[in-house]
Amino acid sequence: MDNSQSEFSSQTEIKDPEAFLIDLFHSAVNAAHPKEVLAKYLPKDTNKRAVVIGAGKAAASMAQALEQHWQGPLSGLVVTRYGHNESCKHIEVVEAAHPVPDDAGQAVAKRIMQLVEGLTEDDVVICLISGGGSSLLSLPAGGIKLSDKQAINKALLKSGAAIDEMNCVRKHLSAIKGGRLAKASYPATIHTYAISDVPGDEATVIASGPTVADPTTSAQALTILENYNINIPDNVKAWLQSPESETLKADDPALKNTHFTLIATPKDALDAVQKQIEKAGIKALVLGDKIEGESKEVAKVHGAIALNIAENAQPITPPCVILSGGETTVTVKGNGRGGRNAEFLLSLAISLQKKQQYYAIAADTDGIDGSEDNAGCLLTPQTYKSAVQQQLNLEHYLDNNDGYSFFKATDQLLKTGPTRTNVNDFRAILIL
Structure with a gap:
């Protein structure tokens, strides 16, 4: 019907x-639609130039709503799920796979990281985040292959793991999640506008928190994989046991210019x-x-x-x-x-x-x-x-x-x- x-x-x-x-x-x-809710959360002064990035099932509609209400110059790139595109004039929209990431998602994640590299403290970044961003913004870390992440993601989806558990693992296998996108953007000011798809509306869980501090640890990620009997390759295990796999914590100086706003919740x-x-x-x-x-x-x-x-x-x-x-x-x-x-x-x-x-x-x-x-x-x-x-x-x-x-x-x-x-x-x- x-x-x-x-x-x-x-x-x-x-x-x-x-x-x-x-x-x-x-x-x-x-x-909870961006066209109904985004405008009231934007700053009074929207005349500044801004670089726009984002990921999620609502990323394209959020970008479209932003273009309608932002007065200054906009440019940038967001990624959404296949079939969830919207027409934007200044912000590029790319589609990728969800819930299991694909090559398109990996390629756009690399491009987003490149967009924010080399920014100064005078620059403004607007990050548009919604559910689905974890899979769509996939950039494996530490020599991990995309195929490794795909296999682990599929196993987690079948395991019955809760969304916060899945995202804990995803963050610690990523070069962009768990605050790492904010670190790449530093010292620019980042305004993240998010639509929550997670129980409790935890900023660090929505799309695996690419611009916020992460309280979870690599050790917890390993425990989750063990609890659900998910086999992982030796290179993944070695990475999670390495200090390099740890996500950004609340006292990290790279997070001092970040601002996070929920615009819609369950x-x-x-x-x-x-x-x-x-x-x-x-x-x-x-x-x-x-x-x-x-x-x-x-x-x-x-x-x-x-x-x-x-x-x-x-x-x-x-x-x-x-x-x-x-x-x-x-x-x-x-x-x-x-x-x-x-x-x-x-x-x-x-x-x-x-x-x-x-x-x-x-x-x-x-x-x-x-x-x-x-x-x-x-x-x-x-x-x-x-x-x-x-x-x-x-x-x-x-x-x-x-x-x-x-x-x-x-x-x-x-x-x-x-x-x-x-x-x-x-x-x-x-x-x-």
Whole structure:
């Protein structure tokens, strides 16, 4: 189904639950889009010449918004995911691979480092950062090959490691992350504008913090790899054991001219959606924007809360919406086509036991669930009817990490295309 647009009047919101949920998702996206939020965070004086660099799924849309509001001369280079480009007049946009880095990402990272070399204290650098920047801005350090980083990245993605753990490893294998981009830019002044896609909105985790201090260590990176039983080549191990692999810390003088500003967060998106729900005359229960853990287990908790609301009117009474954000993980054990949001809804469908008063949406605000072509999926009473008609076994699909295939069969994939922002996952359960 094509869900790029959804319009309906306030009188028909609950009469059309699917359209209502889709509209909530679009509201979450709009609340975090650069065209809506960047301008208010820019300095009053925008007449200075600035060098622009950046990386992430929203990098191109951030660059476009910057060009519309910055008065002085701009030049520079940003990298975004394939298919996430936007038209810019002065800032070059290059596309590269995500979530596993490729040669294009490595080449543009080298060019970005060259752009900031030799700047003076009179120069201004604007760095535009968003989720996905870790993979897109890939420049291996210490004689490490890109193929080494690709293999480690793939293993981490399958391991169930949390985003902060993955980025700890990425930073210590990189010549550009963990504050090293700021060091290359010194003594220029750097203004970093960031869209957060990580629970807790930690500056050092967003795109692996190329312009900020990093509190993690190389020893921690090694421990993470060991904990997830990820085999690494001898050259990678030797590098992580070397003092040279350590990232920049808070007392590093190269960071004294850096400024970091969050322009959009998962909480911003949930706050906007909560207001929309309450304006429609129903209640909202916000579980938080920092939800982490295995997708299927997180779904069980959400399902238990939904059942308690429907059966016992606790902690709130229906009609209502349960909202949550954050980034869950999937430990891949099957060989199906997944996505953490599809996995979440599969598990939720099992938890809700074919009840008729539940509708749900789970989708990534960047428009891509994992590495598939959908943002996420929808769960409705029709889901169970389609499953019965087609003899689809929910438990089998969940065991095989094959949520995409299940919801494709029920025609409930949510396909929006790239949204050009990224504040993590959005989940809403409507209880009528």
